[in-house]
Amino acid sequence: MESFRFDPAGNLLDNAPAPDGHQNDSLLGNLLSQYAGRHYRYDSRGNLVEKRVNGSLTRLEWDSHSRLSRLIAPDGQRTDYHYDPLGRRIAKISQGQATLYGWDGDVLAFETRDEEAVHYLFEPDSFVPLAQVHTDAIRGVKVPAWSQHHPYDPDKDPLRQPAPEPEAPKAVYYYHTDHLGTPQALTDEQGLLALEMDYQAWGQAREVIADAAGKAGIRNPFRFQGQYHDDESGLHYNRHRYYDPEIGRFISRDPIGLKGGYNLFAYAPNTIEWVDPFGLTKLRETDPKARSLSNVQTRCWYLREESKIGYQIDCTKPIKQQARQAARLRNEARIRARLLMADREKAIALHQSDPNLTFKELMALKENKKGLTGKDAYQDIVDSASKSRQSVNKALLEGVDCDKVLEGI
Incomplete structure (x- = not known):
């Protein structure tokens, strides 16, 4: 069983008293400085820039739009993040390996890396996943640099040429979710269990993967609605912000300010009936x-x-x-x-x-x-x-x- 303490602003408080015996009952500016042996430091805009756990330091860098642009792990591994003009994450580069993301509005449509792509299907007008379809990697199309000396020719435009016939999927896996749309399991086309998820209160997950699925590299990146789990950091990319399931809160201020609520870092009062698929404001699933x-x-x-x-x-x-x-x-x-x-x-x-x-x-x-x-x-x-x-x-x-x-x- 898990138990938690909160201050009046809804901030998660450390159950353990400080070394001087004092037990804090509120957070200055809603900035969490320590919790369960973890220590946090922020920049002047309220973005998390350091996380220290047992002497190990993780550093985070942010761009001018308060979007996470780089994460440096305690072992020195660097991961860079890139976004499109709408603020959607379109690439993640770590140890020389790039993962590219494609979007359908605010919903992740596919990701591709190395030799494979995974396409995601969702319930209509929803962030609740239905299936993941595995195919060969998506290849980009080289487009000529049209100019005055190299005028545009529609007959030579590769984007106007007939698309190749789509290949049959390598595999399809189906999601089974709870009442909030949080994935609980994946099954294959024969109905056999490929992956099972178990969650702590604020979204930390444990995956149990079947042997065959493990060998095939099957994984589930989705957590609460709208969240994508990053293995390199443990954070959840939540469209407009990043969420830390260890502390049940976002690691940067709400970009819409007080329109999203009094506490600019809070996720929701609980994860049983509330979701925040955009990383902006919480909604009851019954709404x-x-x-x-x-x-x-x-x-x-x-x-x-x-x-x-x-x-x-x-x-x-x-x-x-x-x-x-x-x-x-x-x-x-x-x-x-x-x-x-x-x-x-x-x-x-x-x-x-x-x-x-x-x-x-x-x-x-x-x-x-x-x-x-x-x-x-x-x-x-x-x-x-x-x-x-x-x-x-x-x-x-x-x-x-x-x-x-x-x-x-």
Whole structure:
């Protein structure tokens, strides 16, 4: 059995007291400096640059967009990472061996190295894997350097030539996942077990590989939704960031800032009902699919989530902690609702015109608009967390039965 301690911001705390006997109950700036014998150091932008374990040092380097560009292992092995203009990782080079990645939107479509490629199939509009298809390695096509002296000729453009007939796959393996889409096993075309996965609470995995599959080099790189495991570091590439399953958090700040939540490094409250496939903001797996709801459906869904806030607040805590919890829950509901909106222009406009407020900003607002401070302001935050603006409800929902609108959602 595993047990964990957290501070009010959701940071994982070390169960063991420090050498001086003091046991920390919060993290300054949400930066984890040590946990379970591991020590961490960050740069001024909040990117992890050093990890020290039992005297062994791992160093990390970042580019100007806060993307991991190089990792130097304790033995000196260097791994370089490369990204496309959309921030998707397209190559990893380690010990002279390159792995190239191809994408279908935000979903990994294939990876190729040496003499083999692996293509990945997913459930529609989802990060839940269905199968991996093994083929010969994907070869690049050389394209001439068209110029004024070497004008473009469509008849000589290799990209316009008929594609060769695809070869039959070498092998196909099928995924079996849990309720969150986390891989639990792979079976071959005969239904025989090729690989089985066992996870700790925050995603550290142990693979049990059948002899035949091991000889064939079968592996499963996927972990929680949207995560790809890197053998050289133990980190999980999570589209926009990297996640460390040893400490259950990201190793750099959230690129969307407070729109992703108060804690810029947090993954999720738990890994039983939450996922974060983009590395930006957590979602309940029971939520509707992203970008699937009309504006009216979104508002009704938000009101339903808002009505639950009062029951989720821990009334045994001091009123200030209750206020912080209420503000966090309301912000999270707003973030999730805007991710569900099919009308992306409207969702973006809402982010810009009505952004989430930090707790400090919320307290200032209570004082400036209502003259409330201290306990009175805390209580008002708790009371108003589940009371949305009636003007918005009237404009969108007049004559609307939200129970009917949300049937099946």
